Amino acid sequence: MIIPKTSTRAITSPSGTADSMEVLAPVTFTSEEVEKMVSELNACIIWGGALDIAPADNVLIEVERPLHYDPWGLMIPSILAKKIAMGVNAGLVLDIPVGEGTKFSTPSRGKEFAHVFKQIASNFGVKAECALTLAHQPIGHAVGPAIEAKEALRLLLDYNVGPNSLIEKSTSLAGILLEMGGKAQRGEGQTLAKQILQSGNAYKKMRDIIELQGGDPDIQPDDIELGPYQKDFYSNKSGHITEVDNAIINQIAKAAGCPYAKTSGVEIYRKQGAKIEKGEKIFTIYSNSENKLRRARKIYNSTGGPIILGGMLIERI
Structure with missing residues (x-):
């Protein structure tokens, strides 16, 4: 083909x-x-x-x-x-x-x-x-x-x-x-x-x-550098992830410098349906700029982050 x-x-x-x-x-x-x-x-x-x-x-x-x-x-x-x-x-x-x-x-x-x-x-x-x-x-x-x-x-x-x-x-x-x-x-x-x-x-x-195409065929995942300015986020409570908000993730990633700054980005450690404990790391922002990282952190904090926690019970009627 x-x-x-x-x-x-x-x-x-x-x-x-x-x-x-x-x-x-x-x-x-x-x-x-x-x-x-x-x-x-x-x-x-x-x-x-x-x-x-x-x-x-x-x-x-x-x-x-x-x-x-x-x-x-x-x-x-x-x-x-x-x-x-x-x-x-x-x-x-x-x-x-x-x-x-x-x-x-x-x-x-x-x-x-x-x-x-x-x-x-x-x-x-x-x-x-x-x-x-x-x-x-x-x-x-x-x-x-x-x-x-x-x-x-x-x-x-x-x-x-x-x-x-x-x-x-x-x-x-x-x-x-x-x-x-x-x-x-x-x-x-x-x-x-x-x-x-x-x-x-x-x-x-x-x-x-x-x-x-002119790249290094021996490149390994660990050779790929990520932004030097990083911020980890941890869950403030235990529960199940009921939603991961794409729109908020996109906002944070762009604020961090994506797509122009290639080393910028985000990592989501746990996703919908997963059970997490209080204090568990759930999200990391990478940025090529301290100022951009600050803006990305502000979006995370103002929105509550893209990872929505809840119990398995939606509502008792």
Whole structure:
């Protein structure tokens, strides 16, 4: 399979795929360089904006980013313009995260977008499938360019370290692509994707991509530095986590410097459903700046933090 992965930098989130990949290797290349890389390795993970294949989209993104605004009418042409320009037509898998604090707060909104997207893609001869994925809380435990790259690399090196949510989401999406590419029967793609991940072949391929794009193929998770200004937060009571607020996490991560300061980010140690004890560490902010850390701490304290505690009883009537 040939998979030229073009990605955007973050528009409304604390980190985009290109932002995290850039921690591991350069992502800015010319069209000629990309063509050479794909012909050699059948894959790449690059920033699509550098190719100038959809120049109008680049202008619109620069308008959207400071406004923290990414409407449907711009999202669909933004995605498809770059994919069509890259020659993608045989198979496109679109991840649609659904949950509070995301662009699609309910499954019905996600489905509506998926149907519109698939119809427009079909009009341009692009075979697309959409995957609605759970996003009521962060996938994994990391939010921010460097810390997400660290978490992903750790999983590629050792399947057993998890986190399970990252394994399930990544292999679900990869499985759909494997099925569309004829590498697995329908319904069997995720099993094959997990085998590829467990065997170490996914890491080997990622290592090849990193090297081809000019990064250090021997980079280890511990080599990835996080912001020197850090603040840990501890639970002030015991209980079960009933909610992890994505919107507050995004606010804190951006205040800490994401996505521009790649070493900035947050780490969420326990998530929804987990039982925690008073005094247990639940959250850490990393920042490249003392002032930014101060702003991020202020948001955490003023909101009470993104981790909501409660008992298992909602209400007695």
